[in-house]
Amino acid sequence: MESLLEKEDLTIVLGEVRRFARGVVAANVERPEHALPRPSLDLLVAEATEAGFIPEAGEEPTGLWVDLDDPLGPTLSARTLETLASVNPGIAWTCHMRAMPVWLAQRLDAPEVLEGQETAVTLQGYYGLGRAALPRYLAGSELGHDDRAMLNDWLLPAQHDARRVVHAPAGFEAVLSPYFDGEAVRWVRQPIDALDPLPIGPTLGLDEVDAIALASNDAGTPLGPDDPEEARKIFAEALLIQSLALVAVGLGCLRHASELAREQAKTRIQGGRSIEHHPAVQSLLGSARTAVVVVDALLGGMAEGPLRANRIGDVFAARAEAHPLLCRGATDALQVFGGSGYMQDVGMEKALRDSQQLRLMGGTPGELERFVAEWERVR
């Protein structure tokens, strides 16, 4: 497919994002030991929307996840998130979560879901990634009883009081989530008040984002196309977008941590010289930088457009590889700081916590690998 976007367009847009991130966002998050107050976060999101980075409902939305049929579209969105995350991963994730309902409403041809209450999209099933049932479903294989039970329980675990955990922008009022109706994945929008919301205390990372545990039920009007094949594609695309977002945010986070570690190594004197000359420190810096370079390449491959559902195996494989690398890089970058890296005001421990949080959301590396194995077998 021919691209409407030029590479120069990417440069221009990402330059604007960079200016916004460093000029506006950075000023609000210069003290990593203090969580960003809700009013400041709302203001930042409003400014990002105004600047065109987050799409709004309307005929000509612009910003994240809008031009995914364009060969350069997924790259533009992923690199936008990466750039924002290089200043603050939580704000980048918030922007992604604000954009997802706009993409999904358009894809489901259901603009009404954007009206009224602030809505978050969640793809987080109850536990795991649907084991082998998910790749079988997405590959169009015939599903057995166990597969159906697994998909149903993964997405709608109403039968044993389990709760799904949703990490979403503070203050969201409704949730748009998938469920399996025995034939295809459909969607339903529900006010969170109907889902017995339980606020969760602090989580490992992404301090700027709320975590809420929700009960499950399928009350509400099913959304999505009647055609099961089209429903399958939409769900796969949603998972693809989420994977891109998780890796892009993680990469931005590590890029920042790696740069901080390099600066620290230049200025910190030990043994009579700056520590960047010590091989033990060079190994740590090299590890962090290597992770940046490798994940950058992985993200480049993952984001090759246009977005197509049948690439999910490759994208999951890349994500399975990316997150352990990102976490290794973040922990090595922190180690360069020694004891001060463990303290909240330096910001390195936040980078590590955010990296670990991103590794565990939306399917862990082990779950992604098992998906890939089954996907390769059945597709």
Place this chain on the structure above:
Amino acid sequence: MNQQPHLNGYLSPDHPLSPRGLFADLPAGIRPVVTPKLTTIWEQDTATLPPALAKTRRWYRSFAERELRHGALSIDAAPHPEPGKIPPSLAALLKTAGREGMLTDLLPRPLGSASLGSYRYPLVWAQALRTEELGRVCAGQMLLLSAHSLGVIPIAFAGDLGAMRRFVLPAYRQSLAGDPHIFAFAITEPSAGSDAEEGHGASGRRPGTVAKRVDGGWSLQGRKVFISGGDIAKSITVFAALENEGIESWTCFLVTSDMPGFEVVRNELKMGMRASAAAEIAFHDVFVPDDHVIGKPRQGWAINRATLNASRYAVAGMGVGLAQGATEAAIDFACRTQLAGKALVNFQEVQLQIANMITETSAIRGMLWQAARKAYVARQDRSSMCKFHCTDRAVRVVEMALELMGNHGTLHDSGAEKIYRDARLTQIFEGTNQINRLAVIEDQQEQLLARIEHN
């Protein structure tokens, strides 16, 4: 036919091919050799300890379950206390720990609270058991109770019985009476980091905390950072260089918190181990009388290194305890969490992850105990090997636990995310794990040089 319950993929224990009944028909003389008793790994490991240490290990576990478990998550989630404002629950814990002998177990009864039987074995072994069992339940509270011992060890290693009599025994009596007297150990300086833990770096460093000779004693000037328990300690073993000299002049001074000019500047905001503060402390011309010099002037570097060589076994023990705690949290999660009508532990991939965690934890425990059981002399290479390897592998085990629990692991209530934040510190303090690797080579230097010459 299977009669008893069984996990998916396994025969029930009463199946003829199950390992449980498999050996029943073998000759009576062979059966006991091939049929182990059904006990937990913890019981199996404890049974390998000398009886006195087995008893000590059971005491540590029972104390941790009784006194540390209930407050572990709430203390971690509470705001960082300001210097000198210890939360009531931790103040109560210190009192209880004092009364029950948990602050005095470096010395045998009647001077301290360690059993005479356990004193037949290297002290570092018992201390490693202690940090494992307490760290398994809550590493932050473990550190609150254990960094104290680190402050006492320099006095013991100075070999100065007078100092033990003047400073340690009264403090121990106070603690046993329910008035906890906490010690702290202060080596790290704002501009120093690893230089305080490694000789080569230290040799080129200009010390930041300096002692100036004055009538009847010394005047201390400078700052120390990241001092565990420095905010609540009544006595601190402080290492300072003598005026106009390098770190080779390091001298150990016993500073008490009521000395004029001593200040707790602030408590750091830490990633984890939050029950124990890391304090920045300052000395503004603090007068330290001559009888508060621990050992002799200029013996501080030797005392410091000896202290670290002993205490790194205890840090390795923290790693083992954190790995054990994470493994248990993951197993508990896998047994109580249902997916598609089955407990997660029925899924083979979950079983594989649990097996890896149990095995990794057993491996580092084995390494530590093997080294500690012979550590009548605390060797630098052995203690550093244990420190960096046990803590690196422990963090890996905690990551496995998080992986098994998936996004549930990120929740504070899961316990695992706290364990991850706690565990990360063990790779940093008492010498980063990079410094500890170098310490292994330093201790092997003569052998390596000989091989160079031989070639």
